[in-house]
Amino acid sequence: MSRPGLLAAALALAAPAAVAQQVDLQVAPQIVGDAIPASLTGQPGAAARGRAIVANRGVGLCLLCHSGPIVEERFQGDLAPNLAGAGSRWSEGQLRLRIVDGSRLNADTIMPPYYRTSGLRRVARNFQGKTILSAAQIEDVVAYLATLKD
Amino acid sequence: MDRRRFLAGTATAIGAIVVLPLGTASATPEAMAGAIRKVVGASQVREGRVSLDLPPLVENGSTVPLVVSVESPMREADYIKAIHVFNEKNPQPNVFTARLGPRNGRAVVGTRIKLGDSQKIVAIAETSGGQFWSASADVIVTLAACLDEAT
Amino acid sequence: MANVLVNAPKTAKRGSIVEIKALILHPMETGFRPGPNGRIIPRNIIERFTATWNGTEIFDMEMSPAIAANPFVSFFAVASESGTVGLRWTGDEGFVVEERVAIAVE
Amino acid sequence: MIARHFGIGLAIVFIASYALAQGMADKGGTDKRRSGTQDMGGVLQKMQDDDTANPGMLFVQLGGELWGKASGASGKSCADCHGSVASMKGVAARYPAIPKGADAPVDLEGRIDLCRTANQRAGSLTSESRELLALTAYVAHQSRGFPITPPDDPRLAPFRARGEKLWQARQGQLNLSCAICHDDNAGKKLAGVTIPEAHPTGYPIYRLEWQTLGSLKRRLRNCLAGIRAEPYAYDAPEYVMLDLFLMDRARGMMLESPGVRP
Numbered sequence: 001m002s003r004p005g006l007l008a009a010a011l012a013l014a015a016p017a018a019v020a021q022q023v024d025l026q027v028a029p030q031i032v033g034d035a036i037p038a039s040l041t042g043q044p045g046a047a048a049r050g051r052a053i054v055a056n057r058g059v060g061l062c063l064l065c066h067s068g069p070i071v072e073e074r075f076q077g078d079l080a081p082n083l084a085g086a087g088s089r090w091s092e093g094q095l096r097l098r099i100v101d102g103s104r105l106n107a108d109t110i111m112p113p114y115y116r117t118s119g120l121r122r123v124a125r126n127f128q129g130k131t132i133l134s135a136a137q138i139e140d141v142v143a144y145l146a147t148l149k150d
Numbered sequence: 151m152d153r154r155r156f157l158a159g160t161a162t163a164i165g166a167i168v169v170l171p172l173g174t175a176s177a178t179p180e181a182m183a184g185a186i187r188k189v190v191g192a193s194q195v196r197e198g199r200v201s202l203d204l205p206p207l208v209e210n211g212s213t214v215p216l217v218v219s220v221e222s223p224m225r226e227a228d229y230i231k232a233i234h235v236f237n238e239k240n241p242q243p244n245v246f247t248a249r250l251g252p253r254n255g256r257a258v259v260g261t262r263i264k265l266g267d268s269q270k271i272v273a274i275a276e277t278s279g280g281q282f283w284s285a286s287a288d289v290i291v292t293l294a295a296c297l298d299e300a301t
Numbered sequence: 302m303a304n305v306l307v308n309a310p311k312t313a314k315r316g317s318i319v320e321i322k323a324l325i326l327h328p329m330e331t332g333f334r335p336g337p338n339g340r341i342i343p344r345n346i347i348e349r350f351t352a353t354w355n356g357t358e359i360f361d362m363e364m365s366p367a368i369a370a371n372p373f374v375s376f377f378a379v380a381s382e383s384g385t386v387g388l389r390w391t392g393d394e395g396f397v398v399e400e401r402v403a404i405a406v407e
Numbered sequence: 408m409i410a411r412h413f414g415i416g417l418a419i420v421f422i423a424s425y426a427l428a429q430g431m432a433d434k435g436g437t438d439k440r441r442s443g444t445q446d447m448g449g450v451l452q453k454m455q456d457d458d459t460a461n462p463g464m465l466f467v468q469l470g471g472e473l474w475g476k477a478s479g480a481s482g483k484s485c486a487d488c489h490g491s492v493a494s495m496k497g498v499a500a501r502y503p504a505i506p507k508g509a510d511a512p513v514d515l516e517g518r519i520d521l522c523r524t525a526n527q528r529a530g531s532l533t534s535e536s537r538e539l540l541a542l543t544a545y546v547a548h549q550s551r552g553f554p555i556t557p558p559d560d561p562r563l564a565p566f567r568a569r570g571e572k573l574w575q576a577r578q579g580q581l582n583l584s585c586a587i588c589h590d591d592n593a594g595k596k597l598a599g600v601t602i603p604e605a606h607p608t609g610y611p612i613y614r615l616e617w618q619t620l621g622s623l624k625r626r627l628r629n630c631l632a633g634i635r636a637e638p639y640a641y642d643a644p645e646y647v648m649l650d651l652f653l654m655d656r657a658r659g660m661m662l663e664s665p666g667v668r669p
Contacts, residue, residue: 057598061581064598074268075292075599079592103582110592112581122578127635132580205450209600209669210615213369213462215450237367241333245367253359253379255318260375264331264367292599293616293669304469308459326465328618370618371462 029100029115035093036100040115040135050144053137054083060133060141065110069148079110085150095142099133114138177243179270182236185243186274189234190282195274200285202273211265211291220257220275220283224250230257232276239269265291305400307388312405313380321352322375323388325398331366347392350374355384364392380406442660443603443668446594455609455667463544463613463665466537466620470545473538479529485542488526492549499550500662503566503651504558512566514650516543516622534641540620544611547664554659555608563651566644570652573645579636585649600669606657607650609666620665623650 029036039045053060055070062068067076068083086095097104102111113120114132133141177185186195203217222230229252235245248259257275265271272286304326313319325347332344344366352360360376378386383406390398444452458464474485474492489495503512506521513521516534519542523529532539557563574585588597589605596602610623617625624646628638639645 074290075596077598078596079588079602110583110587112583120578120580120582121576122636123580124632124635124637127580130580205448207448209448209451212615212618213454215373215454217375240367241331242365242367244365246365247363248376249361250376251359253354253357253381254377255379256377258375258377259362260322260373261362262369262373264329264369304465306459306465306468322459324459324462324465326469371465373460373462 029096031097031104032093034097034105035091036096037093039139040096040100041139043136043139045136045139045141045143047140047143047147049137050140050142053133053141054144059137061112062141083145084148087146087148088150090145092142092146095145096138099138099141177236177238177240179238182238182243182270182272185236186234186272189247189274189276193280193282195282195284197284199283200273200275202271202285202287204271204287204289206288207290208265208292210293211267213262214265214289214291215260215262216271217258217260218273218275218285222257222275222277224252224255224257226252227278229254229278230275231278233257233259234274234276235263236272236274237263237265237269238272239267240264241266245271265289267291305388305390305398307400307402309386309402309404311403312407315380315382315406317380318377319380319404320375320377321386321388321402322373323350323400324371324373325390326371327390327392327396329364329366329368329370329372333366345393345396347372347390347396349391351389351391352376352378353387353389354378355382356387380404382406438659440606440657440660441593441604442606442608442663444609444663444666446601446603447667447669451615451667451669455663461613461665461667463611463620463667466541466544466611466613467548467665469537470541470543470548473542474545478523479527481527481529483527485522485527492545495546495549497550497553497556499547499664500553500555501558503563503647503654505560505562510562511644512563512647512651514623514647515547516624517647519543519546535622535625540611540622543622544620544665547611547662550662551664553662555654555657555662557651557655557658566648567651567655570645570648570650573649574652579631579634581634583634585630605653606660607653608657608660609663609668611664612666612668614668616669623653 029040030038051070054062054068055073057063062083063070063073063076065077065080066083067078070076090098098111100115101113102109103113112132115135115138117129117131199221201219203219204214208214216235218233218235220230220233222228224230230250233248233250235247236243237245245263246261250257250259263271268288268290270286270288272284274282274284276282306324308322310319327347328345329347330342330345332341332346334342336342346366346368347364350362350364350372351358359378362374364372372390384404386402386404388400388402390396444455447455454460471492477484477487486492499515502515502518504518505512506518516539520532520539524531532542577584577587585605588602593602593604607623610626611620612626613620614626624641627646627649631638
């Protein structure tokens with residue numbers, strides 16, 4: 001199921017085209033089983049920052065499709081699983097791969113690939129070559145989701 | 151999908167009007183109270199006689215139907231002379247003031263308003279005898295007004 | 302190119318109360334919104350709507366930027382005598398539109 | 408109270424006629440398709456149904472004025488050739504279609520503009536211009552209550568098939584397709600907003616978010632922006648192909664133009 005080399009190669013290939021997230025794209029996430037065990041930045045993320053990213057519909061976009069235990073944000077989505085308990089269901093590494101590119105586990109997933117610039121079609125000009133979140137932002141989100149224990 | 155960015159833009163716009171000689175920077179519950187005080191002066195405002203018909207949950211704040219109806223015989227001796235509507239979260243607290251008289255037969259006014267966020271709306275009716283009656287309603291807005299998407 | 306839709310009964314019984322509804326094409330630009338270039342789009346609203354019955358003012362509404370685009374107003378009037386209901390919208394940038402409808406009172 | 412009763416009466420008549428119309432379209436009784444109208448709150452349904460409250464009717468009225476106005480080098484108006492707009496009944500229910508002498512389909516706006524440039528010999532009307540929307544709304548309004556009946560023109564099939572492919576194709580930075588939301592997840596909540604099934608029953612629509620009337624093309628562009636995909640050019644054939652596919656998908660459903668949508 002996992003083809004770690006392919007994703008890394010794809011990201012590396014995409015790197016020269018990137019501008020805003022160029023530094024991030026030099027990171028080659030190593031997939032092991034159904035997870036990316038190592039931090040994309042080599043550093044742990046900050047859960048508080050991660051919560052803010054998840055809550056922000058223009059940045060994390062998470063609450064458009066998911067609901068989560070963020071009470072101050074009304075009108076959350078219900079297309080995707082509730083984020084509550086995500087930290088019990090998945091390890092940090094599993095969460096990381098699901099955010100980076102969930103299609104590596106399920107080709108039909110509706111979860112957007114948050115850290116991929118290759119294999120996408122007709123990306124709007126102002127988003128071309130850019131990932132949805134930076135590596136550091138993904139680490140913050142992973143750190144936050146890991147705190148959501150049932 | 152990127153609505154927050156536009157919300158942020160709206161917030162900037164609200165901030166910008168501080169430099170305009172409008173008296174209020176943005177409507178807040180306090181600004182609304184101030185605007186109401188300007189209309190009613192020292193008079194007491196009582197709840198009742200007014201009904202404010204607004205959908206409790208609106209899908210888009212850009213066009214929210216509103217009807218204010220006031221119990222009144224609408225005769226020369228006793229009629230509603232004005233209906234004022236206020237909000238607490240738009241850039242300014244005044245929504246409209248309608249002036250009526252016995253020729254209306256019925257003290258009912260309908261229109262459509264913009265709501266920048268979920269908030270409380272207050273309607274105040276002024277009788278020919280100088281009394282003030284009011285009603286309020288809370289509206290939850292799924293999508294705020296003043297947003298736009300790149301088209 | 303003003304465009305107005307008025308709904309009022311053509312006939313009414315003397316003394317009955319009729320509803321008059323009016324819609325007008327107008328952007329009701331609030332003056333608080335940034336345009337595509339980031340600058341605030343200047344305010345352009347209808348400030349006042351007035352209704353007369355045979356020339357006598359019977360209803361008046363002061364509007365704010367909080368009134369929705371393409372303003373809709375409904376109000377009532379006692380059908381006292383046959384005649385003309387005059388509606389007038391005035392606003393920013395010299396906006397003036399007048400519309401008349403006849404109501405025959407029997 | 409009279410007004411309120413009148414309003415309620417109108418709403419009941421509307422709901423009844425709507426149910427009847429949908430029932431007639433649904434011979435087997437198994438049609439579960441929902442127009443966007445059915446996903447809106449009662450307040451907006453009432454706004455759409457009351458011609459004196461539906462802001463789209465301002466454009467229909469304007470379209471009526473334009474219908475009678477001479478334009479272009481021909482010095483003729485729409486009415487000079489077509490007569491009463493009643494001649495347009497059912498037309499909107501059949502578009503997009505391939506005009507005589509052409510080999511590619513055009514949508515209703517495209518057909519009106521073609522008439523304008525070829526017959527009236529007037530300048531082309533810009534996409535989303537008030538004039539084009541008004542004329543389209545005026546013509547489309549004539550088909551209100553008509554079931555959508557795409558023409559049996561075999562030449563349309565390949566265009567429709569390409570439209571379906573576009574509908575299914577993932578695109579944009581979010582890597583989503585139209586079908587993922589509007590087929591697989593219709594009825595669920597995207598940030599508190601019910602995802603509609605995306606049947607083009609009300610176009611041109613008065614969208615409250617736009618605070619004006621707009622075309623299906625504009626609506627498709629909004630969705631493309633949402634998934635961070637590059638919108639097709641305004642004159643791109645993709646919009647017509649998607650329109651063809653969507654009209655076929657909504658075959659038998661009732662036209663409601665001008666629709667009101669949040």
